[in-house]
Amino acid sequence: MFRGPRRLGHMSAGPAESERRSGPLLQHLARRMLLRSESALTPLGLRPRHLVALTVLRDSDGISQQGLAGTLQIDGTNVVGLLNDLEAAGLVERRRSPEDRRRHVVSLTAAGTKRLGEAECALADAEDDVLGALAPGERDQLYDLLRRASQGCATPCAEAAVAESPDAC
Amino acid sequence: MFRGPRRLGHMSAGPAESERRSGPLLQHLARRMLLRSESALTPLGLRPRHLVALTVLRDSDGISQQGLAGTLQIDGTNVVGLLNDLEAAGLVERRRSPEDRRRHVVSLTAAGTKRLGEAECALADAEDDVLGALAPGERDQLYDLLRRASQGCATPCAEAAVAESPDAC
DNA sequence: TAGATAGTTCGTGTAGCACCAACTATTTAT
DNA sequence: ATAAATAGTTGGTGCTACACGAACTATCTA
Numbered sequence: 001m002f003r004g005p006r007r008l009g010h011m012s013a014g015p016a017e018s019e020r021r022s023g024p025l026l027q028h029l030a031r032r033m034l035l036r037s038e039s040a041l042t043p044l045g046l047r048p049r050h051l052v053a054l055t056v057l058r059d060s061d062g063i064s065q066q067g068l069a070g071t072l073q074i075d076g077t078n079v080v081g082l083l084n085d086l087e088a089a090g091l092v093e094r095r096r097s098p099e100d101r102r103r104h105v106v107s108l109t110a111a112g113t114k115r116l117g118e119a120e121c122a123l124a125d126a127e128d129d130v131l132g133a134l135a136p137g138e139r140d141q142l143y144d145l146l147r148r149a150s151q152g153c154a155t156p157c158a159e160a161a162v163a164e165s166p167d168a169c
Numbered sequence: 170m171f172r173g174p175r176r177l178g179h180m181s182a183g184p185a186e187s188e189r190r191s192g193p194l195l196q197h198l199a200r201r202m203l204l205r206s207e208s209a210l211t212p213l214g215l216r217p218r219h220l221v222a223l224t225v226l227r228d229s230d231g232i233s234q235q236g237l238a239g240t241l242q243i244d245g246t247n248v249v250g251l252l253n254d255l256e257a258a259g260l261v262e263r264r265r266s267p268e269d270r271r272r273h274v275v276s277l278t279a280a281g282t283k284r285l286g287e288a289e290c291a292l293a294d295a296e297d298d299v300l301g302a303l304a305p306g307e308r309d310q311l312y313d314l315l316r317r318a319s320q321g322c323a324t325p326c327a328e329a330a331v332a333e334s335p336d337a338c
Numbered sequence: 339t340a341g342a343t344a345g346t347t348c349g350t351g352t353a354g355c356a357c358c359a360a361c362t363a364t365t366t367a368t
Numbered sequence: 369a370t371a372a373a374t375a376g377t378t379g380g381t382g383c384t385a386c387a388c389g390a391a392c393t394a395t396c397t398a
Contacts, residue, residue: 021292022300022308023202024224025315027217030199032242033192048196049385055193066344073201075387080346094345102344102395123190131191133321138314139191145303145311146194152302218354235375244356249377263376271364271375 029130036126044119045089051123053082054116057092057108059151064103065094091115198299205295213288214258220292222251223285226261226277228320233272234263260284 037048046054056071057063065083069076083106086092091112097103108116131139206217215223225240226232234252238245252275255261260281266272277285300308 019286019289020312020316021289021296022312022315023199023206023292023296024217024220025312025319026195026199026202028221028225028241028319029315030192030195033195035242037192047384048193051193052197056197064344072197073204074385076345077347077388078386084346097344100344100396104345117188120188120190123192127190127192131318131321133318134314138317141310142314142318143189143191143194145307145314146191146198147189148307149300149302149311150194150197152300216353233375243354245376246357246378247355253377266375269365269375273376 032130033126036129037123040122040126041119044115044122046115046119049082050086050091051116051119053086054091054108054112054119056150057106058113058116059147061107062105064097065106066103068106086112089115201299202295205298206292209291209295210288213284213291215284215288218251219255219260220285220288222255223260223277223281223288225319226275227282227285228316230276231274233266234275235272237275255281258284 034048037051041048041051053068053072056068060067060071063071065079066076068083069079072079074082083092083094087094089111091109093107093109094104095107097105127139131142134142203217206220210217210220222237222241225237229236229240232240234248235245237252238248241248243251252261252263256263259278262276262278263273264276266274296308300311303311
């Protein structure tokens, strides 16, 4: 039962169409993409999470490990292992920061940039598969939105949850 | 070393800017969203994965469990547990299909639709946090793209990987 | 000189899955 | 009618990607 019309214009409690959240869809599509990416990346010796790190590093080169932990939102101790992988493969470089010698400045190597490019080529099929319903222009649009969102919350996100908005929800 | 300009217009192997893939960014943002969603959903007795299922169910009501497994791309045996959770909470319903009585037709209950709406409200802060760099109109645009992509690969995706395209990559 | 901070290593725990086996109910093929 | 396939369920094992804690070094700051 209840397969009827979903009363779009309901007035009080029902969430208007505009109340829809991207979160669950983001997770859904990310998972689908993840599954297809794994096999595509294996020949390159990379895991999806490595690609995420490399992608983030391309946009924020010279970040500290702590900064990377903040951006990726994973624990610092796990960043170590992730970077160990990438550095062992010669894709990233850890250099001591001249200003604060406790810090490691992480950056892509030339090989890392190259490998990232190869990986993106290898992901073409996966993307065709998952985003097949979108026209090429729309995919560009999507990429643009994702990238801007990603850069926008580069680091500061972590403690912004205090803002008290009188949301009508 | 090699911090110099990244030779964007390189001619042969280097991936043009247009070769960028959404996959890694999708994963990145999905993770950020996931982390914030967990705490927001706890008071509602839901996990992020439940929200994904409910969201998918809203768009493909009356799907079979196998169909759901295909859409979510998780093993059928795990779908059982997921639906057990949701059914125990009264949010979804399993009815035997009249045409094929082996099948369970899964659909949102009224309570499920309501809870999903509440959850979407609860996710407002998380979304503000993660998609804060996007203007409201852009968020709508993003949602629209994600949803269309999601519906586009509803089920058939699984075995489409055979298409042989002469990609120049 | 003492304490904080960045990174490292090791170790434990957990959630979300995949995957296998065995079973029931039901449908389809022979 | 009987066999084989299919949808779902249950229970179990194992893996991966993390979180989180403890202990340590090097370095910076008070």
